[in-house]
Amino acid sequence: MTSITLLTGRAAPLPGSDQLSGIDKRPVTDALDLGPEGFAGDEQADRRVHGGPEKAVHHYPFDHYAAWRADLGTQPLLQAPGAFGENISTIGMTEANVAVGDIFRLGSALVQVSQGRQPCWKLTQRFGVPKLARMVQDTGRTGWYYRVLQAGRVAPGDRLELIDRLAPEWTLQRLWRALYVDRLNLGELQGIATLDVLAEGWRRYAVRRLDSGKVEDWSKRLEGNA
Template sequence: MTPPLVRPIVLAGRIAPLGDDRRLSAIDKRPTPGPWRIAPTGLADDVQADLKHHGGLEKALHHYPFEHYAAWADEIGDNPLMRMPGAFGENLSTTDWTEVNVCIGDVVRFGRALLQVSQGRQPCWKLNRRFGRPDMALRVQSSGRVGWYYRVLEAGVADAGDVLRLIDRPCANWTLERMTRLLYRDTDDLESFAGMMALPELAQSWRELARRRLNSGNIEDWTKRLYG
């Protein structure tokens, strides 16, 4: 299934204290007016507080489907954060693009910038602080409603009114839904992990994750990532 042309809401954030312990984070993203200059590391006016785990060439832009917000409202109740895009730290918010119809390696034109889906999101403890729920990161992981990241193949400027347009799909069998299910549910599917490891379009860190699982037969400990 090919995602349709959509005009995204574009969001950027600034570093600020997060949660009761006041840890610094830029997860609070707000809509920002175009035109938007998209550099190899993402939006020119966006920042990350923790460059070890966020941002970088393989996680330049985060895309999160807005239709997931209704599912979250049903699951955890009304939350002021979810009354507008940006609750999950996303840079691009759309409808009709989800983990079901977006694949690893998808090449996407946005204005004069060219993007490629590099990996899904591995939710971390900052979502717990953001939503005031100690299990929010685990809920996001378990739900499969994780969103995804882009690398920037060609830097460029996008203007208000520009659409996201899928222009190439080299890995049609590798939807984000399949990838997320493999990582967190079907963890004994060794054949699929071998295929995952061989995907050149997939972020190197995720190919290494697949290699480690194949070599050790073990699942990595998620505790620190999910709970801090």
């Protein structure tokens, strides 16, 4: 079991921009209700690509912060959890040991890993570091999302208790490698296409690649308003 830092945020303009974002998450001190759309009081500005049942809760490992400090140098945002827009921060859980479909008890709620996190240009804008979103994607230090299987109440310091593993072989790291590195590996794509615990949107990537033999262009999402 791993104890959590719990964070939420309201939609607000990004630094140097009139674009709204809920990426600025701050630690909370009181228990919160967790429902199918996420934590009470938490907001996402662009619901086309953020939030929703398959992205109800964003988890980013604090384990990665040291690597980002080494890559980026002095960054005030990297001194405490919340820099990457996460709702949950932990130490000891990473993409290498968490798998799609893993079910956890969190407070009185049940959550399930639904997909990895796809970074977007708002990370770059928040940090003021060119190409940061692409760096997040290329390193595989992406974080992940949960769907909520059972609503409940969650407090800071509650523990993520692993209840079940439905596809332990499909770690988030393996999924990342198949979608972002070895991108036309037919065996991996066929596995992803039929991985029913994975969010449907991600399964569709695999189906399209199998049908077309081509990889989608994510440059607008990473570098512009997409």
